[in-house]
């Protein structure tokens with residue numbers, strides 16, 4: 001049976017760090033603080049916008065009392081922050097190939113739903129996905145397995161695969177008991193070997209072939 005495939009977004013399908021860095025630096029400028037680097041911004045992504053803002057504040061010694069106003073200010077700018085974001089090379093061809101082979105595709109990200117739709121629409125990627133779960137779609141978010149399980153349920157029956165880039169994604173897949181396919185060129189914080197995964201890939205052009213071989217390999 002053709003597998004349902006759910007994807008993470010930031011660091012997996014798209015490289016969104018420059019836009020997130022741009023929001024952060026606009027807010028930091030207003031606070032009279034030094035800007036953050038791309039590497040710092042990359043390190044703040046993966047647990048949703050609230051945690052991004054917390055890490056940004058701590059990096060510039062901004063007090064806890066500023067969390068809520070900064071979170072609100074971040075959200076105000078988030079939907080419009082799409083212009084510097086790009087899909088990783090080979091993503092569009094890989095999605096075309098997977099759809100052509102009959103896979104139902106979905107998204108499970110910790111990015112809030114509004115900015116998720118905005119960036120997918122901007123990049124012309126929305127049409128590939130039959131369901132989209134964001135960090136605020138449910139009361140809980142990754143690594144809680146609920147949004148990933150809900151995404152698979154929305155895609156119907158059959159085996160499931162989760163494709164992501166981070167430790168949060170690997171933990172979510174374990175928690176949901178689905179095989180994890182790791183894109184190694186995203187925003188992970190530690191070594192590939194430390195992350196539970198069924199297989200790892202560095203080039204999107206490789207993914208359709210790897211998925212096609214998977215039942216054989218896994219004995220499923």
Ligand SMILES: O=C(O)COP(=O)(O)O
Pocket residue numbers: 008009010011044045046047048049052108109110111112135166
């Ligand atoms: O941390 C975020 O806001 C989003 O990250 P994700 O798309 O990798 O889940």
Ligand SMILES: [Mg+2]
Pocket residue numbers: 008009010011012046164165166186187
């Ligand atoms: Mg990610």
